[in-house]
Amino acid sequence: MITTTRMKAVAISLVCLAAALVIPAVVQSASYLNLAILVLMAAQLGVSWNIVGGYAGQVSLGHAAFYGLGAYCSTLMLVKFGVNPWIGVLCGGLLAAILSVGFGWSCFRLKGHYFAMATIAVAELVQIWFTEWEYGGAAVGLYVPMDRTGWLWMNFATKLPYYWLALGLLLITLAVNWWIERSYIGYYLRAIKDEPDAARSIGVNIARYKQIALSISAFFTAIGGSLYAQKELYIDPNSVLSTALSIKMALVSILGGVGTLFGPVIGSVVLTTIEELTRTVFGGTGRGTDTIIYATLIIVIAVFYPTGVVGWWRNILRRRVLNTASNTADSEQSSSQVAGAAAVKGGQV
Amino acid sequence: MNLLDVSHVSKRFGGLTANEDVSFTVDKGQIVGLIGPNGAGKTTLFNCVAGYFPPSSGTIMLDGQNIAGLSPEACARAGVARTFQIARTFSSMTACENVMTAAMLITRSVSHARASAMRWLAFANLEHFADKPAASMTISEQRRLAVARALAIQPRILLLDEVMAGLNPSEVKQAVDVVLKIRDQGISSLIVEHVLEGIMPIADKIIVLDRGRKIADGTPRQVSSDPQVISAYLGDA
Numbered sequence A: 001m002i003t004t005t006r007m008k009a010v011a012i013s014l015v016c017l018a019a020a021l022v023i024p025a026v027v028q029s030a031s032y033l034n035l036a037i038l039v040l041m042a043a044q045l046g047v048s049w050n051i052v053g054g055y056a057g058q059v060s061l062g063h064a065a066f067y068g069l070g071a072y073c074s075t076l077m078l079v080k081f082g083v084n085p086w087i088g089v090l091c092g093g094l095l096a097a098i099l100s101v102g103f104g105w106s107c108f109r110l111k112g113h114y115f116a117m118a119t120i121a122v123a124e125l126v127q128i129w130f131t132e133w134e135y136g137g138a139a140v141g142l143y144v145p146m147d148r149t150g151w152l153w154m155n156f157a158t159k160l161p162y163y164w165l166a167l168g169l170l171l172i173t174l175a176v177n178w179w180i181e182r183s184y185i186g187y188y189l190r191a192i193k194d195e196p197d198a199a200r201s202i203g204v205n206i207a208r209y210k211q212i213a214l215s216i217s218a219f220f221t222a223i224g225g226s227l228y229a230q231k232e233l234y235i236d237p238n239s240v241l242s243t244a245l246s247i248k249m250a251l252v253s254i255l256g257g258v259g260t261l262f263g264p265v266i267g268s269v270v271l272t273t274i275e276e277l278t279r280t281v282f283g284g285t286g287r288g289t290d291t292i293i294y295a296t297l298i299i300v301i302a303v304f305y306p307t308g309v310v311g312w313w314r315n316i317l318r319r320r321v322l323n324t325a326s327n328t329a330d331s332e333q334s335s336s337q338v339a340g341a342a343a344v345k346g347g348q349v
Numbered sequence B: 001m002n003l004l005d006v007s008h009v010s011k012r013f014g015g016l017t018a019n020e021d022v023s024f025t026v027d028k029g030q031i032v033g034l035i036g037p038n039g040a041g042k043t044t045l046f047n048c049v050a051g052y053f054p055p056s057s058g059t060i061m062l063d064g065q066n067i068a069g070l071s072p073e074a075c076a077r078a079g080v081a082r083t084f085q086i087a088r089t090f091s092s093m094t095a096c097e098n099v100m101t102a103a104m105l106i107t108r109s110v111s112h113a114r115a116s117a118m119r120w121l122a123f124a125n126l127e128h129f130a131d132k133p134a135a136s137m138t139i140s141e142q143r144r145l146a147v148a149r150a151l152a153i154q155p156r157i158l159l160l161d162e163v164m165a166g167l168n169p170s171e172v173k174q175a176v177d178v179v180l181k182i183r184d185q186g187i188s189s190l191i192v193e194h195v196l197e198g199i200m201p202i203a204d205k206i207i208v209l210d211r212g213r214k215i216a217d218g219t220p221r222q223v224s225s226d227p228q229v230i231s232a233y234l235g236d237a
């Protein structure tokens, strides 16, 4: 059964990949192509966030700091020193990974909600700092010059190349996540999330592995920020450093299913589509609507689907398997054991 | 030489002294029982030996190395494995993955860790639970899973905190069998246990704590006839 579900998962992934490859050929409208790019970019952020927020269970609400660092790093290097964006993007990722050590140092000493609140505070500080920083454009922001276009300068007059960039970046981020999930690091991160004290008892340096997860996550989040800058050609503290952005990264992942490889991709499809639909219905970028959507979704997920779309789907599959199982006695026994274990656990906590 | 040499260990929490000047030794391959009434300081002593609390004073030598004040992960690397009073299995993982995660201290290779995990699951009579989610296992099974997980780091000494509590007689026997098999592997065990029928017949030595102080140290026979021990237990009851 395990091998057939795995084969199904591979088949579904290949179908999705094929769909992603033909979308540009099928979709003619520029606004739909733009929606597809937004979906891919948000998915990449969710997948990046998931490394530390999902697998390691350290719910960060300050990831916009890394996103903004990436966007500002590549843009400033290009604007001030004429450095090629491909290099700038990598530098932004590395800078975010390095600075994430300070972020982790100040936040990881706190747990649960306190950790999440500390990450908001650090990200807000970063946003304020960039708003005041004259050299970095302060509140006015920075424009990415359009004088050199083409693949060499990661700068295009049309949308289509950005689609391929976003898809490529998402695939690389997914591949790294897949590798982490399968390696010993993935096991360590899940252990830290489930039972940090027990993880330490088997020799896991939990501070080190949380930081490794955060640094990898920050690296890819920053690259997503640089890509945003190259696509929109304009950044300011509000568009790349806001707390709403941090919440969106977490929400994409939580909506789809934390700690799963493709959860954030599903979450991004759902969330980005809802966002764009309401934007066309209510018109413009009514800044309040985003927040209302996020808040509503958080409540709906927390109350009805705490494991996200992926968890909800797995539940349906499991129930189907249990119903069709010829050996009903076996399933009864296992479910009563679950109930028993849960009862005892509840009694002990 | 003794494998574990705890000497003059005290642990204070503010004004409360949970352990006071406790000294004892554990030899290689020995099973040592640590008993005492509720709140006597048994778990606190475990936490000091396993690195979860730095002792307020005293030394804890493991094979000639002072491990007092090291972090839990450093103690694990030095050869101290432990279980917890509640099993603390990794609930999002299967039984096999739980043990694999521990085996990864020895090998970073996932396939080697899986092979090693399957051996330790078989050791704890859990091989047919390998692919079961840990959260769906009974308490008795989860306790043995925690023991298998602790063993997978290939420790020199294993600290077991109340692995037999709340088990029925046949489950106690299973747990006792596992402890005896651990000794056959040359691994020492230090066992906190309220289930005296479980620990008394198999222990080489019993240490009794009462209100943080060691009040007796000897063979199970010597200890159970010790008047101080009897009064501590009767006074508690």
Ligand SMILES: Nc1ncnc2c1ncn2[C@@H]1O[C@H](COP(=O)(O)OP(=O)(O)OP(=O)(O)O)[C@@H](O)[C@H]1O
Binding pocket: B013, B016, B017, B018, B036, B037, B038, B039, B040, B041, B042, B043, B044, B045
């Ligand atoms: N982290 C802590 N902070 C403050 N006091 C503590 C702490 N841990 C334990 N104590 C206190 O130390 C004393 C010894 O507790 P400990 O848990 O070691 O006892 P025990 O012998 O394991 O008891 P039991 O048989 O109930 O498990 C108790 O009075 C307890 O309240």
Ligand SMILES: [Mg+2]
Binding pocket: B042, B043, B044, B085
């Ligand atoms: Mg205790």
